Amino acid sequence: MLVEIGHFALVLAFLVAAVQGVVPLVGAAAQRRALMAMARPAALLQLVLLALSFAVFVHAFVVSDFSVLNVYENSSLEQPLLYKLTAVWGSHEGSMLLWVLMLAVYGGGVALWGGALPLSLRARTLAVQGLLCCGTLAYVLFTSNPFARLLPAPLEGRALNPLLQDPGLALHPPLLYFGYVGFSITYSFAIAGLIEGRITAAWARLMRPWLLLAWCSLTAGIAAGSHWAYYVLGWGGWWYWDPVENASFMPWLLGTALLHSALVVEKREALQRWTVLLAILTFGMSLVGTFLVRSGIITSVHAFALDPSRGIFILALVALVVGGALLLYAWRAPALAPGNPFAPISREGALVLNNLVLSAGMATVFLGTFYPLFAQVWSGVKLSVGPPYFNATFLPIMVPAIAAMVVAPMLAWRRGDLGGALRRLLPALVGALLAPLAVRVVAGPAPLPALGGIALASWAMLGVVADLADRAGFPKLSPAAAWRRLRHLPRSSYGCALGHFGVGMLIAGIAVTTAWRSERIATLNPGESLTIAGRTLRFAGVSDKSVANYREQRATVVVEQDGAPVATLHPERRYYPVAGSATTHTAILTNGLADLYLALGDPDGHGGWVLRAYFNPLVPWIWFGAAIAALGGLVSLSDRRLRLKLPAGKEAGAVAIAPRPAEPG
Amino acid sequence: MIARLLLAVLLAAGLASRAQALEPSERLADPALEARAEAIGRELRCLVCQNESIEDSNAALAHDLRLLIRRHLAAGDSDRQVIDFLVRRYGVFILLDPPFEPLTYPLWLGPPLLLLGAGGALLWRARRRAVVPAPPALSAEESARAAGLFGEPR
Numbered sequence: 001m002l003v004e005i006g007h008f009a010l011v012l013a014f015l016v017a018a019v020q021g022v023v024p025l026v027g028a029a030a031q032r033r034a035l036m037a038m039a040r041p042a043a044l045l046q047l048v049l050l051a052l053s054f055a056v057f058v059h060a061f062v063v064s065d066f067s068v069l070n071v072y073e074n075s076s077l078e079q080p081l082l083y084k085l086t087a088v089w090g091s092h093e094g095s096m097l098l099w100v101l102m103l104a105v106y107g108g109g110v111a112l113w114g115g116a117l118p119l120s121l122r123a124r125t126l127a128v129q130g131l132l133c134c135g136t137l138a139y140v141l142f143t144s145n146p147f148a149r150l151l152p153a154p155l156e157g158r159a160l161n162p163l164l165q166d167p168g169l170a171l172h173p174p175l176l177y178f179g180y181v182g183f184s185i186t187y188s189f190a191i192a193g194l195i196e197g198r199i200t201a202a203w204a205r206l207m208r209p210w211l212l213l214a215w216c217s218l219t220a221g222i223a224a225g226s227h228w229a230y231y232v233l234g235w236g237g238w239w240y241w242d243p244v245e246n247a248s249f250m251p252w253l254l255g256t257a258l259l260h261s262a263l264v265v266e267k268r269e270a271l272q273r274w275t276v277l278l279a280i281l282t283f284g285m286s287l288v289g290t291f292l293v294r295s296g297i298i299t300s301v302h303a304f305a306l307d308p309s310r311g312i313f314i315l316a317l318v319a320l321v322v323g324g325a326l327l328l329y330a331w332r333a334p335a336l337a338p339g340n341p342f343a344p345i346s347r348e349g350a351l352v353l354n355n356l357v358l359s360a361g362m363a364t365v366f367l368g369t370f371y372p373l374f375a376q377v378w379s380g381v382k383l384s385v386g387p388p389y390f391n392a393t394f395l396p397i398m399v400p401a402i403a404a405m406v407v408a409p410m411l412a413w414r415r416g417d418l419g420g421a422l423r424r425l426l427p428a429l430v431g432a433l434l435a436p437l438a439v440r441v442v443a444g445p446a447p448l449p450a451l452g453g454i455a456l457a458s459w460a461m462l463g464v465v466a467d468l469a470d471r472a473g474f475p476k477l478s479p480a481a482a483w484r485r486l487r488h489l490p491r492s493s494y495g496c497a498l499g500h501f502g503v504g505m506l507i508a509g510i511a512v513t514t515a516w517r518s519e520r521i522a523t524l525n526p527g528e529s530l531t532i533a534g535r536t537l538r539f540a541g542v543s544d545k546s547v548a549n550y551r552e553q554r555a556t557v558v559v560e561q562d563g564a565p566v567a568t569l570h571p572e573r574r575y576y577p578v579a580g581s582a583t584t585h586t587a588i589l590t591n592g593l594a595d596l597y598l599a600l601g602d603p604d605g606h607g608g609w610v611l612r613a614y615f616n617p618l619v620p621w622i623w624f625g626a627a628i629a630a631l632g633g634l635v636s637l638s639d640r641r642l643r644l645k646l647p648a649g650k651e652a653g654a655v656a657i658a659p660r661p662a663e664p665g
Numbered sequence: 666m667i668a669r670l671l672l673a674v675l676l677a678a679g680l681a682s683r684a685q686a687l688e689p690s691e692r693l694a695d696p697a698l699e700a701r702a703e704a705i706g707r708e709l710r711c712l713v714c715q716n717e718s719i720e721d722s723n724a725a726l727a728h729d730l731r732l733l734i735r736r737h738l739a740a741g742d743s744d745r746q747v748i749d750f751l752v753r754r755y756g757v758f759i760l761l762d763p764p765f766e767p768l769t770y771p772l773w774l775g776p777p778l779l780l781l782g783a784g785g786a787l788l789w790r791a792r793r794r795a796v797v798p799a800p801p802a803l804s805a806e807e808s809a810r811a812a813g814l815f816g817e818p819r
């Protein structure tokens with residue numbers, strides 16, 4: 001009964017979405033306030049219905065209602081509660097339900113907190129969001145119904161994939177979806193702006209909080225996934241250029257570009273057309289990613305069913321959403337007001353460079369991901385495009401953006417003084433040149449790209465410090481005066497500083513761990529030891545016991561440094577009888593600067609066990625960096641200026657605020 | 666990432682995890698030769714697991730291919746000869762690093778051409794546009810007033 005209510009709520013949500021998608025648009029075109037005002041309650045009702053539907057689905061998992069096919073396939077009675085809950089989005093149907101819920105959450109968010117939006121803009125934005133909901137719900141209802149029944153109900157479920165029975169599943173997919181589905185709202189803003197024919201500073205400022213929210217979440221989601229793969233797969237890799245990873249990375253690249261170009265629209269009313277196009281393409285990439293993951297078209301093995309009809313449905317949805325938007329763009333964009341002019345050397349110019357590089361980077365990832373498919377279609381040759389390709393093309397393309405990232409915040413809007421900015425960055429430049437030399441002396445020979453990476457990372461991190469010092473007036477001002485100035489810097493400046501610093505840490509982590517990681521693989525009998533990076537790992541043996549829904553083989557390894565034990569690690573192997581499969585659980589000892597990473601291999605049959613040990617210097621900085629960048633986004637989000645109410649217009653659509661005067665520095 | 670995990674699940678289920686990536690017994694005694702073998706292995710796709718290099722994979726085929734590479738290297742083959750042998754046997758699909766040939770020209774040349782083309786077009790447009798005049802420099806008197814307004818010595 002409850003399950004039918006959930007299903008029914010889903011159908012109702014579909015109908016509400018149709019109303020939400022049509023009525024406010026008609027109202028806005030006819031300037032009928034009553035019709036436009038329907039957008040808000042419709043979006044809220046939509047959210048309530050989908051939340052109800054989702055809650056029912058979660059409930060079915062909690063009570064292990066195996067009469068629901070999806071619960072039967074992805075859960076089991078003895079699965080711990082955490083994994084019963086996370087199994088909700090462990091399958092194609094469940095994750096699509098989460099996808100639509102996120103769409104409704106953003107729509108509901110704008111309905112609740114979008115009070116500053118002029119009536120017609122809000123009506124149109126919510127209407128477009130409603131249309132997106134409508135399309136996705138049609139997909140869920142007609143091809144991927146999560147509430148499909150299974151009668152008679154089995155007594156036991158087939159259990160969630162053991163490798164997904166990990167806390168990572170609680171964090172990674174929701175963050176990822178909240179991120180890349182979040183770009184739907186910037187898409188809706190863009191379409192609404194195009195229909196209105198006005199892309200103004202106010203438009204950008206109203207859109208920005210949602211964009212920041214989505215971006216932070218996607219950043220954190222990708223980092224969480226990367227860390228999950230790192231600790232679970234047992235050989236210390238953290239990024240594979242897998243098509244499914246690329247599926248979330250492409251919207252991230254464009255979303256990052258959008259974050260920066262929207263800044264130009266907000267502060268200077270320039271780049272409006274480009275920003276709108278970028279908003280359309282960013283969400284387009286989110287959809288393409290969804291298509292990639294769920295159609296089975298790309299040679300990547302994954303959870304989601306390889307059902308061609310589902311793939312074709314999403315492809316049609318992508319064509320409609322992106323194609324329709326581009327047609328509208330071609331029709332309406334020429335009517336948008338031209339942007340304010342700026343010199344090539346200016347804050348705007350630097351942000352254009354950022355956008356150019358990030359878009360080219362995205363295109364590279366896109367090409368590498370889809371090329372095997374195209375090549376096979378037109379020549380019949382099966383190609384592979386793997387990490388060597390992406391490392392050789394994507395990384396060099398990103399270098400100019402990172403180099404310019406440091407200078408950009410120091411350039412004035414409209415027309416900047418590059419020489420002056422570089423003079424103020426001189427200490428950072430010197431530091432960036434000395435850092436690789438110092439590392440070379442301390443850590444020994446390294447490949448040139450690694451040293452280049454260290455230089456780039458130091459440049460990014462020191463540049464942030466130099467920029468903040470410069471803004472504080474240091475060293476000209478007294479420390480007290482400098483501190484006062486620092487305290488009064490806008491939050492968004494700190495957001496930018498944190499974001500850029502995080503990127504620097506990320507690059508440092510990648511460069512150092514790639515060049516200096518070491519590994520030892522050995523078969524050890526109890527009592528024997530191996531040495532890695534100055535540490536002795538003494539193998540004490542393996543214990544065998546039953547825990548929760550699995551059996552574990554748990555090794556005990558004592559880490560000794562300078563003859564004294566410093567830690568005990570327990571790498572494990574687990575066997576899940578219900579699912580009939582095994583997983584490896586690594587043990588990681590980290591001090592924030594380096595990881596000692598252990599994975600237990602197979603027994604050799606004579607009492608010995610294979611132990612793999614990796615020493616990964618600076619690898620934690622990859623995730624710290626991403627976390628700090630995401631934190632920077634949140635700090636920006638808390639900036640008071642984003643919450644300023646706009647003066648209420650006399651009639652719908654009448655909002656015009658002067659672009660903010662250019663700020664010094 | 667999920668793909669990786671599931672991949673591992675499938676392998677673990679299908680092959681009951683008999684073999685793990687690169688076992689101690691596979692390694693060559695000569696470290697130089699072993700380093701070459703690992704470098705080759707990282708550039709080759711494990712054909713049954715679709716998106717892992719044979720060096721990282723724990724599939725049985727990857728295990729066999731790792732042994733094969735080491736046998737060939739120990740017999741004195743060059744890196745090129747080993748890779749060519751595997752390409753003849755399995756096709757270019759095995760190369761994670763796609764070769765530079767007519768079929769892959771767009772793949773390799775696309776990114777740099779795109780960056781240079783778009784960058785060039787932007788520069789051309791920027792130069793064609795009216796030059797933005799610099800704001801007039803402040804007179805000494807104005808600078809003093811500005812400093813007064815900010816309330817801090819510059």
